[in-house]
Amino acid sequence: MSEAEIVPDSEHRGLVARLPGRFRDLALLARFDRPIGWWLLFWPCAWGVWLTGAGPRLSLIAWLLVGAIAMRGAGCVYNDLVDADLDARVARTANRPVASGRVSKRLAWAWLGALCLVGLAVLVQLRWQAQLVALASVVLVAAYPFMKRITWWPQAWLGLVFSWGLLVGWSALRSDHWDAVGALYLGTVCWVIGYDTIYALQDREDDALVGIRSSALRLGARVRGGVAAFYGLAVMAWALGFWLLRPDWVALLTLVPAGLHLAWQVATLDPADAGSPLQRFRANRLTGALVAAACFVVGNA
Secondary structure (H helix, E strand, C coil), X not given: CCHHXXXXXXXXXXXXXXXXXXXXXXXXXXXXCCCHHHHHHHHHHHHHHHHCCCCCCHHHHHHHHHHHHHHHHHHHHHHHHHCHHHHCCCCCCCCCHHHHCCCCHHHHHHHHHHHHHHHHHHHCCCCHHHHHHHHCCHHHHHHHHHHHHHCCCHHHHHHHHHCHHHHHHHHCCCCCCHHHHHHHHHHHHHHHHHHXXXXXXXXXXXXXXXXXXXXXXXXXXXXXXXXXXXXXXXXXXXXXHHHHHCCCHHHHHHHXXXXXXXXXXXXXXXXXXXXXXXXXXXXXXXHHHHHHHHHHHHHHC
């Protein structure tokens, strides 16, 4: 891939671009300029809350949104600390604040601690059952940056992490129907594997040279079929979860818009086009919103 074809890791747009240099680098380190990450972390939290049948619960939703922004930022900082040497060898990530040396590791650790304090402030707003569920994810989060070194499927580990909010949102209000929640969690893991495989298409050449493993590399020429399979499994598992919670065929129709949107992603994905993977990856913000609407209807209708 030529330098002109490389999609930048940060686009330096909006409010982040107007910040003074050091503050801008800290914002970039937490990926505040790329909100798609915290949207993808937040949506499963909203699914869990709205499926409980407790109504909009906008205050709880707002706290979970703040938590998603802070903890996604903390995860990015931690990931960049662990991967600084690898990032420096990949064209798309070489200019990241830690990899480039603009932010010292000492300052990055301090920034990580500050973001975790925001997460702690959100945690104490939840009932104790949800607090325990949220804390149980720490081991998964800590291990994630190392997965690309030991498995071809780090996307599956990311799926376990980015789907965890579903369990937190549900346990914040209810402690029953774990069979239904488990099916929905499995479906969300498959969804994450699908969209993060699309994201990983951007780095296939550099990853192969540096020795980073990914599902995009493992699937090779079959990547579109692989993404289609994971998206299909996601929709089927979500449908099973809905059925276990509310055995009504009409309820399953609420998943049709999300299913069609995922099908559109696969049909229009061009792995050879530098911009296509990032555009299809970002489109999953809408997928999350469509599933959120389905969860609200199934839980509260």
